[in-house]
Amino acid sequence: MKKLLPLFICILMFACKEEKKEQAQVDEQEEVNDGPIQWLTFNGETNGKNVVLISGDEEYRSEESMPQLAKILAEHHGFNCTVLFAQDPEQPGLVNANYVNHIPGLEALDDADLMIISTRFRALPDEQMKHIDNYLMAGKPVIGLRTATHAFNFKEEDVSSYKHYGNYYEGEKTEWEGGFGRLVLGENWRFHHGHHKHQSTLGVVVDEAKSTGLLNGISDGDVWASADVYGVRLPLPGDSQPVVLGKVMDRKGEFDENDMFFGMKPSDDEVAKTNNNGDDVSAPLMPVAWTKSYQLPGGKKGKSFTSTAFSAVDLTIEGTRRLVVNAAFWALDLPVPNNAKVDIVGSYKPTQFEFRKDEYWPQTNLRVEDLK
Numbered sequence: 001m002k003k004l005l006p007l008f009i010c011i012l013m014f015a016c017k018e019e020k021k022e023q024a025q026v027d028e029q030e031e032v033n034d035g036p037i038q039w040l041t042f043n044g045e046t047n048g049k050n051v052v053l054i055s056g057d058e059e060y061r062s063e064e065s066m067p068q069l070a071k072i073l074a075e076h077h078g079f080n081c082t083v084l085f086a087q088d089p090e091q092p093g094l095v096n097a098n099y100v101n102h103i104p105g106l107e108a109l110d111d112a113d114l115m116i117i118s119t120r121f122r123a124l125p126d127e128q129m130k131h132i133d134n135y136l137m138a139g140k141p142v143i144g145l146r147t148a149t150h151a152f153n154f155k156e157e158d159v160s161s162y163k164h165y166g167n168y169y170e171g172e173k174t175e176w177e178g179g180f181g182r183l184v185l186g187e188n189w190r191f192h193h194g195h196h197k198h199q200s201t202l203g204v205v206v207d208e209a210k211s212t213g214l215l216n217g218i219s220d221g222d223v224w225a226s227a228d229v230y231g232v233r234l235p236l237p238g239d240s241q242p243v244v245l246g247k248v249m250d251r252k253g254e255f256d257e258n259d260m261f262f263g264m265k266p267s268d269d270e271v272a273k274t275n276n277n278g279d280d281v282s283a284p285l286m287p288v289a290w291t292k293s294y295q296l297p298g299g300k301k302g303k304s305f306t307s308t309a310f311s312a313v314d315l316t317i318e319g320t321r322r323l324v325v326n327a328a329f330w331a332l333d334l335p336v337p338n339n340a341k342v343d344i345v346g347s348y349k350p351t352q353f354e355f356r357k358d359e360y361w362p363q364t365n366l367r368v369e370d371l372k
Helices: 004-033 062-077 106-111 126-137 146-150 179-185 207-212 318-331 360-364
Strands: 039-042 050-056 080-084 114-119 142-145 199-205 241-250 286-295 301-307
Touching: 039 062, 050 062, 050 106, 062 080, 062 114, 062 318, 080 106, 106 126, 114 146, 114 318, 142 146, 142 179, 142 318, 146 179, 146 301, 179 286, 179 301, 199 207, 199 286, 199 318, 207 241, 301 318
Parallel strands: 050 080, 050 114, 114 142, 142 301
Antiparallel strands: 039 080, 199 241, 241 286, 286 301
16 A cells, blocks of 8 residues: 555646646636637547647638637547637627637647637737747647638738738748748639539549548548639649649529528539639649748748638538548657547538628627637
8 A cells, every 4th residue: 555655646646737737828818808718619528639720711711710720639539729719809709700800819729739820911010910920940840721822911001020921922032922821731722623612522542642641531522612713823832732622513503592502512512614714723733732841030940731622511411521620640650550440420501601790790690619
C-alpha cells in the first residue's frame, strides 16, 4: 500500500492540474466575454493537437460549417477545437458574418497546432491580425477553405500594418502580391469558372497525389460541391500539387431557389462545355484542392492545403467532409486514416449559400452558443 501511495498522489496532482487548466479556460472565456460566449470549444479525448477554426464570410455560411467540422474532428478523432466567429463588438456573442472588422478569440492561435480558415474579405485590427501573422511566421500548417483564397481585404484608407494580407495587394512588399491567398495558399480571388448557383463541382482525383494520404477513402466523384469551380492561374505557383480537379457539371433539373443546392444534385451527370459567359470549362480542369509550401518573408517554412469545393451545405457530402478531415491529419504530419470516420455529429441543418443584408444579422439574433 505504501508503494502505491506516491502513484496515487501523482495521479491526484495531475487530475487537479487538468481541472485547474480547464477552469482557467472557462474563466478566461467568461472574463473576455463579460457574459456572452464569443467562441466555441470542443475538446477531444485522444489527441492533444489544438485546432483553431476561423469563420467569417458573408456568403458560404462558414458560421454553420466550422462548428460541425470542429465536432467531427473532436468527437471522431480527438482533436481539441476552438471555433471563432465574426461579431460586431457592440453586440458580443451574436454572429454577424457581414461585420468584417472583428473576430474575437484569435489569441487561441498562440497555442494552436493547426489553423483552418474560411473567411472572406476581412479587415481585422492589428491586435487581432498579429496572432495570425505570428502563427504564419512560425511556419505552422494552414487549411484554407473556399473564400480563404481572398480571406482579407484592406481599403486604401484603412490604417493597418497588415495591408499586405489583402487580396488586391500590389505594394512595395512584392513577395505579398495577391496577399495571403497567393503567398500562403497559392492563389487569390480570380473569377467564377463555373456558373454560380447553376453549375456544380464534381471532384476528379489526381493520381500523383494519392501517396500523400489526402485521397484515402476518396474516389472520382466522391467530392462534390454545389459551390461552383473557382478559376485559378495555371500552373499554381511554387511546389503546389493539385489533389482534386473540379469538373464543371450542368444542372439537370430546374433552378430551385428554395433548395439548399439550388436544384443541383450530386447525381447530375451532364459535363458542362461552357459557362454562362460562353467560356470553355471542359479543359483544362481547374484544381479545387491542392497543397503548397509557404514561407513568409523572415519566417519559417510551413505547408498549406486549400479546397475551394466547400460551403456549409457541401459539408453534407461525405466525400467532401473526408477530404477536409484527411487534410487535418496531413497538415499535422499524422498518419491519415484509410477511411476516416466523418459522420455528422448531432443535428446539422445548414442553409444555402447567399449574401444577406446587414440588418439580417441583428434581427436574427444568432448567438454563438446556439451553434454548440
